[in-house]
Amino acid sequence: MARLGSFYGVVGVILLLFAGVAYFITRDFSPYVVIHLVGGFLALIAYFASAQGSVRGFLGERSTKYGAQAVLYSLIFFGILILVNYISVKNPHRFDMTKSGIFSVAPQTRSVLEKLDKPLEINAFVEAGSDPELRELLLVLFAVVLSLLQTWIVIELFFMIGTEGLNRFGPDPTRSPPNSSGPVGHPTIVACA
């Protein structure tokens, strides 16, 4: 029963993720989003309530300290990357490699623009933008793909925890005691994109 504890944790996070993505796409607290939010939180509560060793023991473990450190470094790195990308997007510079410079503003245009003394008004005639029917279709498709993905993940997790543990993916030499027949501890999810 204690083994299922980690299972709840993972399911909880996945449910919350799906809720988040769905909300981001639809911007609306639909039943789908609500169910997943609630289910996610309940699963997380079950995870923390289950006997994963005492919380204090968990916090004192060497692995937790380094794990937290690793997460922190990753977040910092990620943050720096986002900052750099943001600055770069705000200050782009193009090098036009074409001979005739078809992607750059021509010198004649530049001199014309310099002579302007009032703001320039441009009227553009374009085709209609997003097709509402197409948008609906895409959303439905997206929802179907999400649901299928979810079902698949849950079934996989169920089999993973239920039958041979993680030996399904082959024994990890650093995570299981070598050549013993004991149960494989500490379920780890091999990250699949």
Place this chain on the structure above:
Amino acid sequence: MRNVFAIVGKELRSYFVSPIAYVVLTGFLLLGGWFFFNLLSRFNLLLSLYLQMQQGGEAANRLNLNDYVISPLMHNLAIVLVILVPMITMRAYAEEKKGGTYELLLTSPVRTGEIVLGKFLASFLFICIMIGLTGIYPAILMKFGNPETAVIASGYLGLILLATVFVAVGLLTSSLTENQIIAAVSGLVATLLLYIIGWPAETAGDVLGPLLRYLSVTEHFAEMVRGIINTRSLVYFLSLISLALFLTQRSVESLRWR
């Protein structure tokens, strides 16, 4: 740094003493050659057709090697890379874990950063060789025609950057598992995701749309193929590469304290 060179040497040697390198290189060039041949044939056909027609002169003027041969060739090669690169990188960490040599690396005085960098540089050099060999196609074009070489160079830069991103991502998935199939499939899903993430950009709204477009490797690549080298794209590619390398290093490092 010496350790890095030692690892690069070992990895490259193992690519080339096994059938892997030859199968992959041959396959890639075979496909590239087929694309090139078809595109060039079609180009010639169109050109002769337009020149025969009376009002064809204008259309014939629009025909040029860059837009009608090089550009589609590049895009086709990119799609092949989406599939091929994870297959090349899948064995990098997974095979070592299965074969027990990971233990050798981790119990030797080698820093995890050196391992990650060494494997990355080896795969990067391999990709460069692979893409470099396709240089024969523009070489042929330049001998018999006059395409814009700067645009070709810009396209190739884009292709190499795209391939390098895929390499970094493929190595990341390889480091997370000891099963090569899982590494290959998850790497493929990741590269494919990067390729198609921009698809819903038009209908996705004001915030999500441009974000998806920025994240899409295809958008930046297409721009470079067209002849525009934008600093935004360079930053984008380098960011993805460094993020993947960083996460790979974290993954290898995690064995130390788990």
Place this chain on the structure above:
Amino acid sequence: MIEVQQLTKRYGELTAINNISFSVASGQILGFLGPNGSGKTTTMRIITGFMPASSGTVKVAGFDIFDDSFEARKRIGYLPENPPLYNDMTVASYLRFVAKIKGMRKADIADALDRVLHRCGLSSVINRVTGHLSKGFRQRVGLAQAIIHNPQVLVLDEPTVGLDPQQIIEIRSLIKELAGAHTVVLSTHILPEVAQVCEKVVIISSGRVVMEDAMTNLTQGKSLEDVFLQAISQDEPERSAQQSHGAEVAQ
């Protein structure tokens, strides 16, 4: 030279080794004995820095394997149960690679290579691809990679398993030669081997040390087999008590 203190390793719910402590003096050969699944390999993996302990410390040549991992690893040669060979490399190029990553200077590598090739009897297979070697030769290449950088400490995990009798004799005499200049930890469940080769013995069972003593003290009047079986069976009442307690808890 090697100090293991209160080493514990947990895999989730399972405790593989529990509060293990022992030490090995410089130049000694330690026999690390125990039944299958007792935690020998786990302990060795922790000592060599492949994986971290859940708690406890290991000091090799004065360096903590966790805090000063880099320095400690420079001084260790490790032969795991399955020799870590790259199957597509030749013996010579493999050993050269190992020498490089163990931090040897370029100038020293050629001589060291000659030395270990000769010492481990690999002269006939220098340019053979390791994937094509027989088990006996693979084991010898494994030993060669462990000693090529002349480490102070050698950790050998079941180095003679699967070898034919002649090869076993060769490997054992090689190990005896290495003692004195090197400190050796040798894990095995072949008792005669320990009796012949080792000066000190640690017996481990179900993740706990049940005996730690010099060879001479242990076998006064008794064979090593008797000592071993007695040590294991002493653990028996504890083990079966644990199991029944576990059964009660589960109910």
